[in-house]
Amino acid sequence: MLRRRINLLFGGDEKRVDSRTIYVGHRPCPATEAFIPPKFCDNRIVSSKYTIWNFLPKNLFEQFRRIANFYFLIIFLVQVIVDTPTSPVTSGLPLFFVITVTAIKQGYEDWLRHKADYEVNKYPVIVLEDGRSIRKESEKIKVGDIVEVVEDETFPCDLILLQSTRDDDTCFVTTASLDGESNHKTHYTVPDTEKDLQSLNATIECEQPQPDLYKFVGRMHIYKTDQEPAVRSLGPENLLLKGATLKNTKKIYGVAVYTGMETKMALNYQGKSQKRSAVEKSINAFLLVYLCILISKAVVCTTLKYVWQSQDGQDEPWYNEKTQKEKDTYVYLKMFTDFLSFMVLFNFIIPVSMYVTVEMQKFLGSFFITWDKDFFDPEIQEGALVNTSDLNEELGQVEYVFTDKTGTLTQNNMEYIECCIDGFQYRNSDSMSELDGFCVTDGPVSKLQQKAGRDKEELFLRALCLCHTVQVKEAGPDEIDSDQVDGLVSELSQPDEQRGFIASSPDEVALVKGAMKHGFTFLGLENKSMKIRNRENNVELYDLLHVLNFDPVRRRMSVIVRSKSGETLLFCKGADSSIFPRVRQEEVDRIRMHVERNATEGYRTLCVAYKQLSPEEFAVADAGLRDARLALQDREEKLMAVYNQVETSMSLIGATAVEDRLQEEAAETMEALQGAGMKVWVLTGDKMETAKSTCYACRLFQRGTELLELTVRTLEDGGRKREERLHELLLDYHKKAVQDAPPVKAGVTRSWSTANQEYGFIVDGATLSLVMNPSPDTNSSRYKSLFLQICQNCTAVLCCRMAPLQKAQIVKMVKNSKGSPITLSIGDGANDVSMILEAHVGIGIKGKEGRQAVRNSDYAIPKLKHLKKLLLAHGHLYYVRIAHLVQYFFYKNLCFILPQFLYQFFCGYSQQPLYDAAYLTMYNICFTSMPILAFSLLEQHIAIEYLLDNATLYREIAKNAMLKWGPFLYWTVLGIFQGLLFFFGVKYLFSNPALQDNGQVFGNWSYGTIVFTVLVFTVTLKLALDTRHWTWINHFVIWGSLAFYVFFSFFWGGIIWPFLKQQRLYFVFANMLSSVSAWLVIILLILLSLLPDILLMVFRKPRGPHARQLSEGSLLQTARSLPSPRCPTSI
């Protein structure tokens, strides 16, 4: 801290390596010792990963880094090297297929990137060189070049704006392609640069490239002959980012500071860290189990083989003599190759195609969210957006929902309600007929029909008009619609004043409009002077000297203006907590009551204060601000310090109340989420009272909910040390909520409407930081776990006065708590980004506060109400689908390979495959892949309407219920049962292998084909039994797959294939079908293996949880829809 002060005082600019010096126009500067042209990277953008030459090796390397692919590669290599039962083709072909498809997809994506890169890199730009404009390719721009950009062009690299054709030295840009915000942003030229860029002699010192789009610190030294070099500070408002587009400005000149891969856009290009879903962890666990099964099968077979061979006469019967090579092979080596052979034979139990199917399911499945018409919002003409398809099923597993308040629970559509000036309340009546209605129509609501003095009134209204960063929208005819999307709140209703206001926060617009209703109109900012029209329709001009920007830590903003009369005024507005300590206490007492009452009504309140600056005071403040703005390091901190210095000893003039309406169906959505067993936490930067009332309005807190409060207020109640009080309260609450509460059974049985006492927990930012970062001397590391336990036992938790980072901290704490619950964050603003990134699933709302949240989210929805369907319907269904997909895949491969394993016992453990190579290869690729893919995309085991109506259904799949070991065991047992049935059923049939009516005998390939036919039909029909929601696609793929199997078998066995060494399946299938016995056994075995499922279906239906709730749900519905007269008669 001390060092910062010192730096502040001395302008602290020690040279650091992490800044770069740029010579504008490559002109050497007199001041610097020697002109060393610094080396920077060129302006070539390389977003592509591969070149033609390295594509194959690099792509293959990356693909085989995946453990599954590597495993299959090993199996393939074993097959190539060792004499194995199946040809390398059987595992090589699927692997090749998977690798090729992935490579093609990645190659195509890379080709698109190449194309885009080429377009960007070859784009012609105009560069000023030695007084001439030279056309260059974009990639040839070097740092220090002066670049000309005309209207509607994108900037080829990051530029410092030197000159604009606009009169006021500004230019407008949109950054739609960078962060999605389509409003126009104003950027400023470096002040006092020469008009003639040729004679400009300057260097720019700025920080090394960093990815934050909204941060830039730099300094420009301008050297003029015979003068001291002038220094100008550079900020993000001077920087034009590559990728942004110039608007409303004919032409600008700028000097390139960051080029190519060092531009902020390129630095931001590196994708977000991958989020992995819990389902994948389950898959990996199951894979491990199956790997163990596989290895133990191979070990068992190898062992038994040698035990069996040790018996007399079994090793080498005369009809099957060994080759000389075999005889010579060392026995342990033989054992090892036998083991490998068995591995190869059984390796199909681990399905290569499952990964492909899961990927495809996720990729295609995400389209259903994008396409959902219910998510379409007519207001913004947009639907949902899916940024990550990896997390679809995670939506069905959410246990904690962290929601922002402003813009998420509420509409962030601010409406000015009332103000309070000097303790007198002014409520605006709804009638807008009288234009100057402030005095006439607005009666104070308070019983005292009194008003503040006119001076105070006008001062207050002027403050409202001046203390903001609102811009007046120039109503260009073509821009009205485009800007309505973002930022622009509304046009004024007056036809003669087609103007709108653009502001970073809607509160400001609401306040400016509120002032307008009271007769003070903000006309705009011109040449650093603000124009307002007062009640007498006179235009007043104020010079805008400084804007002390708003930030969430200070929670206030100020302006310093100079009126025409020469007074220097500071207006400050901000949250009561940040204003009250800085004004005189007697003023506070008059206004506090109003503020608190407004807050409990759910309004957002802001206090307005002012201060008259003496010229001396101003000079000090001015110098401090300028110094701080020039600082290269710690600029933020320095600025903050100056702000805090300036904003003291103000006088409070009033407070405003702005209403933020609840989102549509916010209460219903929250109720549904709680009903689904999710815990909803509201994390907001807002005041406690406001947030609390919002929570009540959203029914997060109900009338019966007992609120446990852990805020600064309660901590200071006892008048003791905060830490002690905190300790006491925590223990007290813990006793109440955790120890005394009846033991909560697993989510399924607990209903949200039980008579249990419900607790709501309220904590504020300051207290939270006490809990999270306890002072080291106290033995308070327990606080965190106590706090967490209390929170987990409360139905709703409200965290108010949160800084963005604290939000993420809370999410992280819950995420890492016991049982690692799945968390979801939903928010709409930049302050929610940290928690959106932190949570397992991040959801952005396409709200009014820009697109940052949407950009960083995994899913974006237009409105809060869509969350209900996203979780309860889509999330639930995707979870069930993918769980079924995974279980089914393991099951179908188990009963595929089990007969082959059993066959080893009857073929002398000789690794004789039961099925033909074609069947082995095609089983997972063609015969059984499509039905499960279609199922996993389209299945709705419970209709969406029911899911939405009965939120409790969501509890049934909580905690990864369908991928627990129980269901896994069920599927495994089913697979084993069916595998045994297939094998032994056919084996007993083959006790007399003469199956044809002409007495001819079937051989081993017929055996395998019968087993395989039963297998394919059973596995497919099992899926058909599981399918609850039949579409034509399901019908097509299920019956189509079976038909394809039959067709393929005929085809494969119907021709002598010239490329095959052995025609072992020649006419096997056709002969099989000509045998009535084979038909009978196939039908019998299919029925028998499906019997458990059919029985389960029949017996489960009347008792199963699904059916009961469904019927209850429908009963309730009918009861609700029916008028009640039946009830009395029935009694």
Added chain:
Amino acid sequence: MSKPLKKISLTKLLHQNKNKWSFIKLRQFYQSLEKILKETCSYAELCTNNGHWLDYTGTEMNSSCFSCSSVKPDCVCELTFSFSQLFEGPVFFYYGLSNYYQNYRQYGVSKDANQLSGDTTYFLSPQDTCSPYQYDSSGKPIVPCGSIANSKFNDTFKLYLMVNGVKTLVPFDGKGIAWWTDYNVKYRNPATVNGSLAKAFDGTVKPPNWPKPAYELDPSDAANNGFVNQDFLVWMRRAALPNFRKLYGRITGGDYSQGLPAGNYTLQINYNYPVVNFKGTKKVIFSNVSWMGGKNEFLGLAYLVIGCLCVVMAIVMLIVYAKYKFSDDDDMQ
């Protein structure tokens, strides 16, 4: 043993004694199950299990083939048996081997499909998979090469019916015992050289275990000679399980088209094929075939059991349904 029981009609039994009937039925069921699960039969006489069969391995001292089981080739032994009533035809005659692993993998690949499809270019250089029956000790290629062909079953059978003390030959029809596609498409003889099949095999030797080369398998019938010899084709279609049977011939000729009449029979066996050293057994099977294929007790039993199960379940479910339905009605009232 169970035959007389079968004759009593079920309805009669039902009337007589309900409990007894179910007991008998159970016992019968158990015996059938035992028969299916155990394929051996201790009787020296004909065993009935998926057809009538007769073990002739000759491991037992009192068996007439006992002497042959240890003695080298061309040993002849005779077995006698009788049918007490007409064994309805058409009767199929199978030979069966047990503990014989024709489905052994290395054994299964030990053949050259190109040779067998009559491609003479592969006659002089058989596939490596045929090893150790690829070349003989003098380096000459073996045709047909490989273990399967080499181990072709070479016992021959002659069946005599004793009519008035006179042996009359019951002819076996060896045609059409192999798959039509094997006989007509998959296996082809090499093109004859100067009208002689033997010349096509020039430069090759017969498999070591064969008494005569392939082109002399059936010199009397060109359509049954060489690679398209039906016995050879039957052998080449590998059995699925270590206990298997293969079709030897049909008894359809003349007097026997109705089946084998009651009487005493003698089976004369040319005992060549060694099985004792790998603990195998050999047997012959007389079986008749219906439209469903060969006699298979498993299938019938399985359907019976499953059918009963389904009926029981149907009744249970009916009861359950009725109960639930009534309780629903109660609720409604």
